[in-house]
Amino acid sequence: MSQSLLRALDLLGELAAGPATLDELASRATVHKTTVMRLLHDLEEKRFVVRDEQQRYRLGRKLFELSSLALEQRDLRALARPHLQRLNEATGHTVHLAAFEGPEVTYIDKLESRHPVRMYSRIGLTAALHAAAVAKVLLADLPRERREAIAASLEYTQFTARTLTDSAALLAELEDVARQGWALDASEHEEFVHCIAAPIRDETGRVVAAASCSVPVVLLDRAGLLGLLPELISCTHAISEALGWVRADTKVG
Amino acid sequence: MSQSLLRALDLLGELAAGPATLDELASRATVHKTTVMRLLHDLEEKRFVVRDEQQRYRLGRKLFELSSLALEQRDLRALARPHLQRLNEATGHTVHLAAFEGPEVTYIDKLESRHPVRMYSRIGLTAALHAAAVAKVLLADLPRERREAIAASLEYTQFTARTLTDSAALLAELEDVARQGWALDASEHEEFVHCIAAPIRDETGRVVAAASCSVPVVLLDRAGLLGLLPELISCTHAISEALGWVRADTKVG
DNA sequence: ACGCGCGTTGCAAAATATGCAACGGAGCCC
């Protein structure tokens, strides 16, 4: 375990909130100002941070470089992008792509709404496993024991009055998701936003990602949201087919 | 100086080329496999890397998160974006935004061409100071001594037969750029791409960024490239005015 | 001109990072 590495990465996290001077960063750090200074110099040398003319540090260009390469390495993202763009254009609403990365469900693409709306999600953030529609879609496809283990280990943060608050409720909903082939976030994560998601499968039929449409409740009611399902399913089927998935009802033999 | 931090950041650089196993990364490292393993574990803990099901490490979601925040913190980028989008739509060609970050000129935005073209530039990469049009625009506005010092310190890598090869040639061209208010990359960086750039000024009149149109030479000859200048200048003036710049010929007094 | 604040430096001491040999598990081949 490298303590100075972890400290440096935490400094990057601090700079995520905005540019800061050495003194400001040191005042929030658990180590001496001299230590902070040396870590920043190393991060600067490798272009992870840059110092501006007012001696403020900010996140540096190496992050953009690595980030865009990292996104490009996610073949699924590139393959899905044109389909998601079509969905975004057809519906006018925010479209997300998310997948498991390690133990977490991470947003790996996002197309903004034509309407002036803002919501929590951002590429690189995780989706709340007990609230986000994309996460429910991914969980629903896991083997029962794994699903149950994950459900048992979650912390059921209550984002809104509608957030699921325990394991049993989540598992019951995942049964519904598995049966109906789509999931809802009924304002469970953000009070005024609801969301519908559907699975993206690979050639084995396994769910490898989920795509969703998210809409402020003032723009579309529940019936309107469900009305997006045909276009969403069409989109996720197209992506799945591009990955080699064959629908059961079109199999020959 | 933190050696382990630098080693870890180098590992991130290695993963920029694509996912790799511990053994693969260790074989390219200068430290023991055990050390590489520990660094990767720390990077994984902070979500800078993620391990997939085949035990391959890849760049992790924290990079996307930090990158998008870093880009958002560049107010100039957000302010310029709508203007650059209009230029991109009007011309159909690749549009770049670049600015000094520390001692380097870095691309901070890019809008892709409507044509199926690909070029070197990417957000987060640096522009070659002696070849890229955006870099010439930024250099041309520096005080003479600083310009000369930078010109003297450059390594005049010869990318193409047309690349400027010494300090005197660069300084002479920067005089032209300062006088005419725009710069060309006449296939000096990439053989089959040329580019025209113009300055973006702040309220003091100082050049704080440059915007450019880049075009493959097969799509547009030199006259055609120069024909983009009115739209480009209109765009950079609009951005400059948004930053508080006032054109000399519209001053009241 | 002086005082203050911030970034930086050199050095001793505190603390960690490193490499090594061996282990465990998984996968493959016979």
Added chain:
DNA sequence: GGGCTCCGTTGCATATTTTGCAACGCGCGT
């Protein structure tokens, strides 16, 4: 089914670095 190989991992002793401190230098403001 057993053995072998390969890869990721572990514990520990040693090598090496990291850290904090006091003081310094510079720039800015009064």
